[in-house]
Amino acid sequence: MHELESVMLVSLFILYLKTASGCELLGRFEMPSLFKQGDVMIGGIFPIFTKQLSSTTSFERDPPGVRCALFDLRAFRWTQVMIFAIEEINNHPTLLPNISLGYRILDSCGSPPNALRAALMLVSSPEEMESSSLCPPPISAIIGESGSSRSVVLAEAFGPFQVPLVSYFSTCACLSDKTKYPTFFRTIPSDFYQAKALAALVKRFGWQWIGAIQSDSNYGRNGILAFTKEVKKFGVCVAFVGTVLRTYKMDKILHVVEMIKQSTVKVILAFAADGDLYPLMKEVVKQNITRIQWIASEAWITAARPSTPEIYRSFGGAVGFVARKMAIPKLRPFLAGISPYTNTGAAFVRDFWEVMVGCRPPLPGELPGTQAKSEMCTGAESLMNSQDAFFNVTELRVSYNVYKAVYAVAHALHHLLFCQPFEEKPVRPLFPIFSLTTDNTSFQVTGHLQRVHFTNQFGETVFFDQNGDPPASYDIINWQLRDGQVQHVTVGHFASAANRKYELSIQEEKIVWRTGKMVPQSVCSAVCPVGTRRAQIQGKPICCFDCIPCADGTIANSTGAAECTPCPQEYWSNERRDKCILKTVEFLSYHEPMGIALTAVSLLGAFLSLATMLVFIRYRETPVIKASNSELSCFLLFSLFMCFLCPLTFIGRPTVWTCMLRHTAFGVTFALCISCVLGKTIVVVIAFRATVPGNKMAAKFGPVQQRIIVCSCILFQIIICILWLKLNPPFPDMVFRYSKKKIVLECNTGSEAAFYAVLGYIGILAAICLVLAFLAHKLPDNFNEAKFITFSMLIFCAVWITFIPAYVSSPGKFTVAVEIFAILSSAFGLLISIFAPKCYIILIKPERNNKRHVMGKEQSKRL
Numbered sequence: 001m002h003e004l005e006s007v008m009l010v011s012l013f014i015l016y017l018k019t020a021s022g023c024e025l026l027g028r029f030e031m032p033s034l035f036k037q038g039d040v041m042i043g044g045i046f047p048i049f050t051k052q053l054s055s056t057t058s059f060e061r062d063p064p065g066v067r068c069a070l071f072d073l074r075a076f077r078w079t080q081v082m083i084f085a086i087e088e089i090n091n092h093p094t095l096l097p098n099i100s101l102g103y104r105i106l107d108s109c110g111s112p113p114n115a116l117r118a119a120l121m122l123v124s125s126p127e128e129m130e131s132s133s134l135c136p137p138p139i140s141a142i143i144g145e146s147g148s149s150r151s152v153v154l155a156e157a158f159g160p161f162q163v164p165l166v167s168y169f170s171t172c173a174c175l176s177d178k179t180k181y182p183t184f185f186r187t188i189p190s191d192f193y194q195a196k197a198l199a200a201l202v203k204r205f206g207w208q209w210i211g212a213i214q215s216d217s218n219y220g221r222n223g224i225l226a227f228t229k230e231v232k233k234f235g236v237c238v239a240f241v242g243t244v245l246r247t248y249k250m251d252k253i254l255h256v257v258e259m260i261k262q263s264t265v266k267v268i269l270a271f272a273a274d275g276d277l278y279p280l281m282k283e284v285v286k287q288n289i290t291r292i293q294w295i296a297s298e299a300w301i302t303a304a305r306p307s308t309p310e311i312y313r314s315f316g317g318a319v320g321f322v323a324r325k326m327a328i329p330k331l332r333p334f335l336a337g338i339s340p341y342t343n344t345g346a347a348f349v350r351d352f353w354e355v356m357v358g359c360r361p362p363l364p365g366e367l368p369g370t371q372a373k374s375e376m377c378t379g380a381e382s383l384m385n386s387q388d389a390f391f392n393v394t395e396l397r398v399s400y401n402v403y404k405a406v407y408a409v410a411h412a413l414h415h416l417l418f419c420q421p422f423e424e425k426p427v428r429p430l431f432p433i434f435s436l437t438t439d440n441t442s443f444q445v446t447g448h449l450q451r452v453h454f455t456n457q458f459g460e461t462v463f464f465d466q467n468g469d470p471p472a473s474y475d476i477i478n479w480q481l482r483d484g485q486v487q488h489v490t491v492g493h494f495a496s497a498a499n500r501k502y503e504l505s506i507q508e509e510k511i512v513w514r515t516g517k518m519v520p521q522s523v524c525s526a527v528c529p530v531g532t533r534r535a536q537i538q539g540k541p542i543c544c545f546d547c548i549p550c551a552d553g554t555i556a557n558s559t560g561a562a563e564c565t566p567c568p569q570e571y572w573s574n575e576r577r578d579k580c581i582l583k584t585v586e587f588l589s590y591h592e593p594m595g596i597a598l599t600a601v602s603l604l605g606a607f608l609s610l611a612t613m614l615v616f617i618r619y620r621e622t623p624v625i626k627a628s629n630s631e632l633s634c635f636l637l638f639s640l641f642m643c644f645l646c647p648l649t650f651i652g653r654p655t656v657w658t659c660m661l662r663h664t665a666f667g668v669t670f671a672l673c674i675s676c677v678l679g680k681t682i683v684v685v686i687a688f689r690a691t692v693p694g695n696k697m698a699a700k701f702g703p704v705q706q707r708i709i710v711c712s713c714i715l716f717q718i719i720i721c722i723l724w725l726k727l728n729p730p731f732p733d734m735v736f737r738y739s740k741k742k743i744v745l746e747c748n749t750g751s752e753a754a755f756y757a758v759l760g761y762i763g764i765l766a767a768i769c770l771v772l773a774f775l776a777h778k779l780p781d782n783f784n785e786a787k788f789i790t791f792s793m794l795i796f797c798a799v800w801i802t803f804i805p806a807y808v809s810s811p812g813k814f815t816v817a818v819e820i821f822a823i824l825s826s827a828f829g830l831l832i833s834i835f836a837p838k839c840y841i842i843l844i845k846p847e848r849n850n851k852r853h854v855m856g857k858e859q860s861k862r863l
Helices: 002-021 073-090 112-122 148-161 191-204 218-234 250-262 274-286 309-315 331-336 349-357 398-418 433-437 442-450 593-618 623-627 630-645 656-689 703-727 752-775 785-809 813-844 851-855
Strands: 033-036 040-046 049-053 067-071 101-107 139-143 165-167 184-186 209-215 237-244 267-271 293-296 319-323 453-455 461-463 473-482 485-496 502-506 532-536 545-549 571-573 580-582 584-586 731-735 742-748
Touching (some): 040 112, 040 398, 067 349, 073 101, 073 331, 073 349, 073 398, 101 112, 112 148, 139 398, 139 442, 148 165, 148 184, 148 218, 191 267, 191 473, 191 502, 209 218, 209 250, 209 274, 218 237, 218 267, 237 250, 237 274, 250 274, 274 309, 309 485, 319 398, 319 485, 398 442, 398 461, 593 630, 623 630, 623 813, 630 703, 630 813, 656 703, 656 731, 656 742, 656 785, 656 813, 703 752, 742 813, 752 785, 785 813
Parallel strands (some): 139 165, 165 184, 209 267, 267 293, 584 742
Antiparallel strands (some): 049 067, 319 473, 473 485, 485 502, 731 742
16 A cells, blocks of 8 residues: 555656646546636545445556446535635635635545545646646645545645645544644544543543444544543443444444444444444444444534434434534525536536436436436426525534635635735735746645634634644534434534643533433443442453452442542441441440459458458457467458459559559559568568577567568569659550450550569569478468468469460450459468468357467367
């Protein structure tokens, strides 16, 4: 294809030089044309026929002329609008005054090769000129083409020769590249903007899973490429891309139809020319595929050929963008005046008449009835009162673009010839008109086209940006069936705004969808409900996913969440995983069974300690009490009373004061308790060792020394606790490690070293007591208090040795329960082991509460 273009480009160059210099023709294509001589010539290329008939070449003679079929009324009207605009300019008193514009219009037959043939014809001498005539002026500018692929061919061909090309319907964004196409301009917005408009439409209605149909041309391929790039920004997936072309065989069309049927998409974008898409549309209707909501590009949404009730069966409700419409009231009489009887030599008019009237006008000298192909016209037919859509000049879109293109060229020529922009008052030309016939001034026309900026009679400002594009402005069209006819109803607008932004406005209530008034849904996977997140399915587009419930501790409080949001540390997810709720706060309280039981046991121990103290005070003069050192016993009972009350500070919601109190109070009271036990142990050992002759220790170890031992032992513990509270005191803490759904409130020890120092010191005192008590285990049986102390210390040590692993491994509030249990167990062990035997003698066996029994002078049973 590129080699063919290169060869034809060289031929064009040679032909152009020959034409401009010596008017010598190297060859001629047989192509009908609409022609009018003028001082300045403008070319036009239109797809008047939409299909090129294939022909065989024998290579023994010149190839036959191109034959075309399928006359397009829409394209023919474009040619008439061009002629109408040129006639209007020629009659304008101040725009190009005293200068006539001529035209030469050719048919591209809807194919790029034939468009290039037409281009070669435009730069050669027209057949309509007599051989003796002077060389006509070269083409100053060309109005064309409608298809982007054909415009690419023309722009590449004319670009090197600086011949400006103004398109009225080529929208491919590729044509905005000024490095490749320096002389290309257009009066229709680029597909760069249409792609943004289509993407905005898709985003507006939440379509995430769509299909695409493209023309096998620059227009279709580049359009879908730009659209795909835009919608990917919004997370939209294109399920498939089907390709169509008017010259495709039916098997390719059926393949695209099969893609549509097998896909789950409910919305399809068709970015194709109406001629390329029409075979597919007929097959879709034939197979009764009616579930699709179609999105249209501007190439076919307002085309007359597919806008029929038959096509509407499957394509009804189609939505698409199209250039803004405009009315040209004076155009209707001009169109109604077209007649093969008044324009006898005009090309294409006979074909137009045959399509519009239904009969074939006779050729000059031809008698009615000599042809049998179609009915011969009588000559009385008229189109003046026709209501055909061809004569509706109130909603012109592409035709209006042709009109603007002609006027843009005229204003560029005016600026070139008169060296100033168009004004309302007449002026005289400063640039010699005859030079247009001798010099190649096309490059100057190109420069002036780039600077064109005027307001036409309809109030619209016409100009081109640096890429040769006009500002973006679209109407949104909806296919609706009214009175048995397909109507193109405007339901919104899309236009460029300031700061490279775009505004999309839609009147949704006016839209008739394929599904009625409800907006169709098109998703590969349904939107994930709250409490779930999207999980990509391997090997499928991002729009196809599974919905996975959020993990514990995370939520998704909106539909379609990509990720679950973790709850704050103090919160947890509810059952639906759509809300974070406060975690359950856990601590050992007075209201739960465990708290009630431990409180009751604690109070019981305190009561028993107090009761025992009262008994000792009541019977302080009896031998048993005197023998057991009543002062130290009362101190011990008081410390046990305090030990039993300590667990009450461990129960309840932890606060700063309770946390500091519970550990320090526990350490001080137990140190006092063990100090008293240590004092009693020393007293017992010294008292019974005093029977050894010469031993004077008993005299030296009186009540004062006992108090000193107790005070000194407890003073050291008090110093440890003060340093603990001063440097790193215990504090209330929220612990999250035990349970994900609960917050455990507990007292953090602050300093683990201080905590274990307090326990360690109590353990050292208990160990000393145990050793001393063991040394006195051979004392008399009647009253061997050392044995009771030994037994109580064994219980105490056993409890606190087992406490450490239990404390470390217990979770949450059970840590506190373990500590309370250790305190109560050791306190009860001391109370029962040391004081129960004495209370038994005092209250149950008072006859044994005498000096002789205490001294072991009576035979009695061991307690």
